[in-house]
Amino acid sequence: GAGVSQTPSNKVTEKGKYVELRCDPISGHTALYWYRQSLGQGPEFLIYFQGTGAADDSGLPNDRFFAVRPEGSVSTLKIQRTERGDSAVYLCASSLMAPTDTQYFGPGTRLTVL
């Protein structure tokens, strides 16, 4: 079946602008995750959804970052007033039910803030 998909694959924006990144998980997966990967580092956890609700958002760096999953499937990561330090690859993953299940990753969105 189809894997995790993310759009756009690349996003270039200017400092101060608002961006939205989309994730479409594997069909039937109730758990969805967002991670951020900076150059030369491993991915870092941002937020975990169980169904429609954010079960753990402790990894979001500040209140400029927000994510939603209104129908328990597609999720959108929203970044307000982007800063150059937000430049990174944003990865989405999904698993069947819980973080202890195998997590499958999408191809990522490369965000560049000029």
Next chain:
Amino acid sequence: GIQVEQSPPDLILQEGANSTLRCNFSDSVNNLQWFHQNPWGQLINLFYIPSGTKQNGRLSATTVATERYSLLYISSSQTTDSGVYFCAVVSSDYKLSFGAGTTVTVRA
């Protein structure tokens, strides 16, 4: 949170060679996954292995949960094995925590 250490940080191999990558973690885990990140950035699942031993073709992995480490073995390496290998674990905080990775370069 849990600490995940991978070694070595870099590995250069001649095609056909065998190698072992190590992952140490600082607490008990409920999930351990090995990934290969290809040059295009895609994280490819290799193993889900919170304990025990698994094999998939030229790759195999062993996790000794009681001693808090996991090993990834690559046999008869090929140039397509090049990339970054990540170990990631889920502990009591239910977050997948990644190590810094091992960068593998296989030369023809």
